[in-house]
Amino acid sequence: MNKLGLDQEQVEKMNLHLNDLLANYQIFYMNVRGFHWNIKGEKFFELHVKFEELYNDLLVKVDELAERILTLGGQPIHAYSIYLKTCDIKEAINYTNADDTVNSILSSFELLLKKQRGLLELSSAANDEGTSALMSDYIREQEKLTWMYSAFLG
Secondary structure, three states: OOOOOOOHHHHHHHHHHHHHHHHHHHHHHHHHHHHHHHOOOOOHHHHHHHHHHHHHHHHHHHHHHHHHHHHOOOOOOOOHHHHHHHOOOOOOOOOOOHHHHHHHHHHHHHHHHHHHHHHHHHHHHOOOHHHHHHHHHHHHHHHHHHHHHHHHHO
16 A cells, blocks of 8 residues: 555556556647647637637646646656657647537547546546546546537537
């Protein structure tokens, strides 16, 4: 057992998954930042604001994930070269239109939700309420955002 009263072997497994999630969040963050900068067309004003809201939220989540890894005694990955090698979300380069950007966001949410549900299962089995609560919050928020961005597309 570690200082938090959690099984160290389970914690190490969770930290691997948390670092994987962190890598995916970092690339997602940069994608959305690029969407904010480069969006064009009749939906510019609406999406420019929504993308800023989203990337600000993602930046908070990146910090929360890194701090959760540290709380569990791990070390957060902090190199983009490693993020790019390990993450499943791919860079979205030069996306400028509404449908492409929103579809990319929806694909990223789909992937993150799957990873977070897996982490929720792991953390629940390890009696790690802190990680479970974090994943539950993220899942709830992103399910709603998935609905909203899907509604935007029609």
